Amino acid sequence: MKDPGLDDREYQKLVRAATHFFVSEDGRLYRRGLDSAHKLVVEKSQRMYLMRASHDSHGKGYQLVLQNLRYLSETTENVS
Numbered sequence: 001m002k003d004p005g006l007d008d009r010e011y012q013k014l015v016r017a018a019t020h021f022f023v024s025e026d027g028r029l030y031r032r033g034l035d036s037a038h039k040l041v042v043e044k045s046q047r048m049y050l051m052r053a054s055h056d057s058h059g060k061g062y063q064l065v066l067q068n069l070r071y072l073s074e075t076t077e078n079v080s
Contacts, residue, residue, distance in 0.1 A: 002011050029041040
């Protein structure tokens with residue numbers, strides 16, 4: 001149903017933008033990923049919490065990344 005406050009051009013723009021999103025069966029809003037990896041839409045007020053929780057659950061953040069890079073470089077050295 002078209003909002004009477006939108007002209008045809010604005011309505012088409014809204015419809016085009018809306019096709020990039022969907023609501024899952026459990027009611028969560030996702031953005032369709034170009035590479036088929038859908039992304040959960042998170043309210044701005046919850047983003048920092050999720051980033052901290054993700055960081056904390058992976059241990060030491062950037063140190064884990066460095067550890068993984070070292071491991072990968074060691075494994076590729078052993079292959080050659």
